[in-house]
Structures are given as structure tokens and as C-alpha cells.
Amino acid sequence: MSLNMITSYASTDFESTKGSGLLGLMQEMQAPASLDFDSISQNGGFAGSESEGKLGKRKGEKKIRKPKYAFQTRSRVDILDDGYRWRKYGQKAVKNNKFPRSYYRCTHQGCSVKKQVQRLTNDEGVVVTTYEGMHSHQIEKSPDNFEHILSQMQIFS
DNA sequence: CGAGTTTGACCGGCGC
DNA sequence: GCGCCGGTCAAACTCG
Numbered sequence: 001m002s003l004n005m006i007t008s009y010a011s012t013d014f015e016s017t018k019g020s021g022l023l024g025l026m027q028e029m030q031a032p033a034s035l036d037f038d039s040i041s042q043n044g045g046f047a048g049s050e051s052e053g054k055l056g057k058r059k060g061e062k063k064i065r066k067p068k069y070a071f072q073t074r075s076r077v078d079i080l081d082d083g084y085r086w087r088k089y090g091q092k093a094v095k096n097n098k099f100p101r102s103y104y105r106c107t108h109q110g111c112s113v114k115k116q117v118q119r120l121t122n123d124e125g126v127v128v129t130t131y132e133g134m135h136s137h138q139i140e141k142s143p144d145n146f147e148h149i150l151s152q153m154q155i156f157s
Numbered sequence: 158c159g160a161g162t163t164t165g166a167c168c169g170g171c172g173c
Numbered sequence: 174g175c176g177c178c179g180g181t182c183a184a185a186c187t188c189g
Contacts, residue, residue, distance in 0.1 A: 089181065089183095090180065090181055090182080092178095092179065092181095094179090095178085095179095103180075103181075
């Protein structure tokens with residue numbers, strides 16, 4: 001739930017119009033793997049793509065191995081806490097982008113969900129967060145610490 | 158002292 | 174076969 005709040009905040013504060021869409025997306029992401037890119041794209045209107053671009057054999061259309069969900073958020077900070085625990089395992093510069101991309105992995109045991117955060121060069125205010133895989137556990141974070149989150153956000157701004 | 162970050166090295170795929 | 178490129182590992186380091 002924390003994520004929803006933060007996402008909403010970021011979207012609202014930075015004039016994004018997809019606040020509700022993002023919320024719906026997040027809920028779907030936490031649901032079992034029963035949806036594919038098409039449905040997600042329609043719901044939230046964000047880009048989805050195969051993570052097996054090169055490593056795997058992405059020839060098929062029916063086979064969904066590793067869903068990859070990309071979020072594009074209007075925010076000055078890339079610290080978009082979604083309630084899960086992430087451990088950074090890498091950072092590389094991307095071509096066509098002067099900003100580096102950060103690679104995170106969920107620290108929960110047995111949960112190998114990955115996430116990468118990128119930011120656009122021409123629009124520094126846009127942050128693209130890409131989730132790969134799905135969490136098999138509950139969000140482990142303090143419940144509705146609204147005020148705490150708010151204070152954090154105020155620091156950023 | 159433990160959990161998380163940093164940062165260069167390493168690795169496998171792909172193009173030449 | 175070689176070198177580039179994107180992604181990951183891991184040892185050292187930092188912070189609470």
C-alpha cells in the first residue's frame with residue numbers, strides 16, 4: 001500500500017494523469033501470474049516487453065517466462081519505495097542516456113524479483129522503473145506510516 | 158555486527 | 174576468434 005501512496009504522490013505532484021492507472025497496475029502486479037502484457041498495457045497504458053530479448057528464445061508468443069513491467073513516473077527522485085526490500089547489485093551507464101541505470105533485487109529469501117531504475121536524459125524528471133518477475137510473499141514494511149512517508153518526501157523536495 | 162551500497166572485474170551473447 | 178556490450182558478481186566499504 002505504501003507504494004500506492006508514494007506513486008500517487010509522485011504522479012500528482014508532477015502533473016501525471018495516470019495516478020489511478022498506476023494504482024491498478026500495482027495491484028495486478030501483486031496478483032498471481034495470470035495476466036500478460038497486453039492486458040496490462042490496456043489497463044495502465046505503460047510499456048511492457050520481454051526480458052528474454054537476447055538471453056532466451058523469445059520466438060513464441062504464448063510462453064510467458066519472465067514478465068517485465070515498466071513504469072514511467074514523474075519524479076525527481078528515483079527512490080520510489082514500493083514496500084519491498086531491495087538490494088542494489090549493479091549500476092551501469094546506458095547508451096543514449098547520460099544517467100546510469102541501477103539494478104536492484106528483492107532481498108526476500110527465495111524471491112528473485114528484479115527491478116531496474118532508469119532516468120531519461122532529456123527529461124530528468126522522468127524515471128522509468130522496470131520490474132521483472134513477481135513477488136511470492138507479502139510486502140514487508142511498516143503498514144500505513146503515512147506521516148513518515150510524507151516527511152521523507154518533504155526532504156526530497 | 159548485520160544489512161545494504163559501491164565499484165571494478167567478470168561473463169556470456171552477439172556482431173564483425 | 175575477438176572485442177564490444179549489457180548484465181551480474183563479489184569484496185571492500187559504509188551506515189545504523
